Amino acid sequence: MTDLLPPLWATLRGAPEELHRLHVTGPPTTLTSTFPVTGAGAAAVGASLLAATLGTGRRVSLDTRELAVALRSERYVRRDGRPLGNPFDPLSAFHRTADGWLRLHANYPWHRAAALQVLGCTEEEVPAAIAGWAGVKLENALHDAGGIGAAVRTEAAWRAETGPPPAPVEHRVVGDAPARPRRRPRVLDLTRVIAGPVATRTLAVHGADVVRLDAPDRPEIPLQSADTLPGKRSALLDLGSGRDVLERLLAGADVVVTGYRPGALDRFGLAPEELAQRHPGLVIVTLSAWGHRGPWAHRRGFDSIVQAACGIAVAEGEPDAPGALPAQVLDHATGYLGAAAALLALARQRRDGGSHHIRLALAATAAWLQGLPRQSPDAAAEVDPAPYLQELDAFTLARPPGAVGGEHLAWRPPAPSFGTASPGWLDE
Incomplete structure (x- = not known):
């Protein structure tokens, strides 16, 4: 093994x-x-x-x-x-389309609302409505409306559409910087759902001071916040109106972890190159669903959606229906790899200097898994x-x-508590 x-x-x-x-x-x-x-x-x-x-x-x-x-x-x-409760909404499932299957994601209210808007029906009518659509056409319509879904593809079809798979972890140096002194790492956590929060909770259990920020108008699913917040402090901050607070946190951080689509946070000054210029010596970890290259780079996605699109659902399914991995392994494995990459890059920075950028994606982890025996x-x-x-x-x-x-290993206090902390570092 x-x-x-x-x-x-x-x-x-x-x-x-x-x-x-x-x-x-x-x-x-x-x-x-x-x-x-x-x-x-x-x-x-x-x-x-x-x-x-x-x-x-x-x-x-x-x-x-x-x-x-x-x-x-x-x-x-x-x-x-x-x-x-169950983190999966009843609509977050495989649905038959006119030409195959589609996996829908409706766990968050705004994604659920987008799906119902595109389908133009009530919740009870969703399966029948989806059955009238071609899978890729509905997939595109959901994306355009701010929703999330993926037509089920074979691995060969996915590769033909997206090209060669990326490495599971990519590392690059994005700026010169002197080596920083060794201290308890400070981690700014700008992630949601599972992969990013698993990475940052892993950093927390190994001793990092982790502050997670969420937008005030984007509440987290209670089960997910309880599962992924132990050992962290969770604060609410509008990144647009709270730029001064954000900049103060960035100035004190050693590691910044983001879990959004590539470029989605650039308007807040959080592009890796810009961060490296303003705060030399940072380790920046970006996790996304589909990676930063290719036709899907700017699409929303989650573990179950990546499984459907890349061919895992077909491999795990039966002849008449797609299936799923026995756990959200793409999320969890990507999270642990993100933590490992951050820690190794932090050690490298403290030894050799530089500003370091680590890229991971659920689709890259999926390709790695598919390439194993x-x-x-x-x-x-x-x-x-x-x-x-x-x-x-x-x-x-x-x-x-x-x-x-x-x-x-064991979780350290504080206990999970979404949005109740002040956005600052412990030893400031």
Whole structure:
């Protein structure tokens, strides 16, 4: 299983002599899939553990059972012992079209409203309305209206449309800067949903001071905020009217992580090159659905939508219907890779200087997963989550995966609390 890590670690520009420190235990498969989901997840999480302990010589370990729970962490969130609901709206599903299938995303109210507007129907009439559309035509109409959906394609059709796949992680230096002094990393978190928040919660569990900013008019789904906010402080800020506050945070940050479409935040002065010019020495991590190149670069997207478009849904499906991975692996794996890349770039900056930009995309992670050897989807035994859960105030959460020096990782306070913190650094 650990044979997937060396080439991935090389892509991250990690030193090969660090690899021996990771020890993986547990069943080789804990998540049933035609893809090596367990191994891919172990490689991504393992990379984050190695990056967080770089140069220490400390042993890091991971059990594939705790990995299975961590990659589906949203399923285990409880508050006062009660579930916080299903993050998927009933309309967020596969729907038959006139020429195949389409995966719709309607979890956020504004995306749901856009879908209903395009379809011109009530919620109950959505399946029948979608059945009258050609998949790609509806996909385009949803995008133009601010909605999200993707026609289900084969991998070959996706590659013909989008070209060769990018690397799972891309790194570039975007400016000169002196090496910064070593200190507790400060991370400005401008992400939503899963991939970006997983990256920043991983940085938090390894000791970073993380401040997440959200727009006041874009509330988060309660389950997702509970799952991805432990260890962070969450504040609300309009990036347009709050430029002075944003600039103060940027001036004190070591790492900035964004999780929006390429270019979407440029109007706020957050383009990587501009950030590097104003704040030399930053590490800038950008995560997106489709990457910064190609015909889909500026489209909205989520894990389930990428699976549908790139051919994973076909590979995971039955002859008469598409399917899905056993977890939102594209999100979670991209998040752990983002954390690993940020930590490695931060170490590089503190050693050699420079302003560093890391790019990741769900579609790139999907291509990496699709390029790995396939396996027979024999059913894996269901993992008992109880040993891998943690209580944090009123919340029950999946424990962060892995151990350092034999000590299991655990979420640190504060407990998840959306939008209640002041936008500032702890030691200011």
